[in-house]
Amino acid sequence: MTDTRSTGDLVTDFVADFVAEARELVQAAAEDLLALDGAADPAVLNRVFRAVHTLKGSAALFDWPDMLAVLHAAEDGLDAARAGRLETGPGLVDLSLAALDAAARWTEAIAATGALPAGAAAESARLVEGYRSLLAPAGGAPDPAPAGQMPGRIPSLAPDWAAGLLATVRERPDGAVTALRYVPRADCFFAGDDPLGLVRRLPGLLALDLAPATPWPPAETIDVFACNLVVTLLTADPPAEVDAVFRLVRDQVTVATLAPSAGEPAPDAEPASPESTSGADAAPRSLRVDAGRIDALVALADDLATARAALGAVVARAASGADLAGLLPALRASDERIGRLSAELHREAVGLRLQPLARVFRRFPRPLRDMARQLGKEVTLSLEGEATEVDRDVAEGLFEPLLHLLRNAADHGIESPEARARAGKPRSGRIVLRAESRGERVVVSVSDDGGGLDPAFIRARAAARGLVAPAALAALDEAGLIDLIFAPGFSTAAEVGAVSGRGVGMDAVREAVSRLGGRCTVESRIGEGTTVRLILPRAQSLARLLLVGIGPELYGLPMEAVDELARVPRARIRDHGLGTATVLRDRTVPVLHLADLLDLPRETAPAEARLAVLRLGDERAAIEVDRFAGRLDGLVRPLPGLAALPGLAGTTLTGDGQVLLVLDPESLVGERQGQERGEGMP
Amino acid sequence: MSVRRDGDLIHLEGTCPVEEAETLAALLLAHPGSGVAWSACTGLHTAVIQVLLRLRPSLHGTCGDPFAARWLAPLMERATDTQAG
Structure with a gap:
């Protein structure tokens, strides 16, 4: 499994992000640690732990094992202090300050050279050893669970949620008992989690309870894929092993160690750290913004204030009785200027929310490698286009569907x-x-280069599961059949495997993607592989729209897709049998009538056709409309209900409050051309 | 198929993965009063267990999955009792 290195620029960006984040985290943690020296405040201790934990998560994206080892050891030490297994004294504080100091120096070295300095390995080993001896002193005395000491004694300080369960345990083992409360996230099934599957891995289980997290909804409205359970359990397994089992869901778990020894019950009812694998979502929710972007915003705000002042002057002239018609040019100029500035301001502000997909993509190589190993397969994952930026919400919402697709590819594809x-x-x-x-x-x-989807198998499965009426099924072509993998209740795994069998079907992927305002398509060739494409909005966009009319109706066409507007004598539009086309700038361009694309009646055909020439990837296509009706800047909102209707991107509001349908050139023309190609095939 | 209906009984067989939760819930809702036979079942995903907890069908036989038989069966009985009471 390799991870194709992206461009040098991207890696540099990534390191720069890490450096900026590490500086903040180290500084904040060091300040907190110093405060801890005076009094052991659990909230402060938690903050330090989280900072170190986040830093570790970010460092893990790179290949700096010595730094990772120190942060890992520090995390363990701080975690033990949080759980009360280790005293928060000068020993821990000094060592942690030394660890942070090392992390700070290494961060600066990384900023300067991109690598850890010489001597880091030795220093790392010393620090790790320091934590090790703190956690298990040479004397070996304060084992948190000394065997044989007051067996069976129920500590008085069991947290409320564990008390009831504790009362049901008749025979307590000699050692410490760990109480654990696990509230899986409602969408955990989609992430492939099997909460009770984790519980199974505790051989020392003593008691188990399951309860609904919120009152059960009426049976008819049951959502079987929303987890609504609280798992409470007691186990005699050593805390470290319990921790290892639940390490991936730490943010959903509360642990208390019920030590049998007197005076040391340490119920830690604090939820464990929020697990964030992406360094971007550090605990304090902040946004790191390039200073240049802020400068641009401030400059735009200044320009906007100036433009308003100019408009104010025009208003004053109008108020003092100037001829209104004479003011029109000044008003037009003002409108144009403020419009341009507000669009720019919007674009800049939206840009603040964009982040490179690398943050999401980088989280996949490791789980995929583990999966492949588990499946006994050899898989190479290549990441391409990591620098592509999308809205932060879209990026975050993509993790789970992509993980599912990668699992499918590794399990069923390869x-x-x-x-x-x-x-x-x-x-x-x-x-x-x-x-x-x-x-x-x-x-x-x-994309995978695996076995591809077998249409015959899909047909048989769809029939067996009654997903489609037999007549409709018989009428489906290959593409339609393949699309059935997105139907609820369909799962292509003939035998459910350990890897993807834990997930849910492709319908969950489609649903997740449509929630993000996107759609998915699949393409597959038997024996050659499968490609699933997710087409997503890049950002909440203020689009410049060209208004086009068909009969009385107006539609918005995104300007960025419009290459040129042309008026062409109808005689120059010819029917070539496969559709109409014309020649523009010495190139043949297919001509499609918007009324046909939208299934609307065509008005009369004027002698001169009005064409909006669209650029779609490398190709051009002309759309004929009845009229051009001006321009509009608007925030295009995707319409989930219309997601299934190709050709529409969403809606926007016109100046007078009317809803305007905005066309999506890609699917509008793409679908039609695809259909024509399809019809042309034998 | 690991969920199969036969008369008044719904049989869980082999490993019941997450996808089967939907099938099981649909069958139980379509045929209220059906029992669930789980002695041939060797493993259940949490989602399937959640359906059993929520819809409380009567369970027939001892679950073929030792973990479920030891830890989950008593919880299901309790859930049914609570409902009855």
């Missing part, structure tokens, strides 16, 4: 090394996770 060898393919399968910008949209795709 064949076993032996089967691949038999098919004449390299033993190692290849999965490509790619992002690319297409205007206001970002296309994220997961």
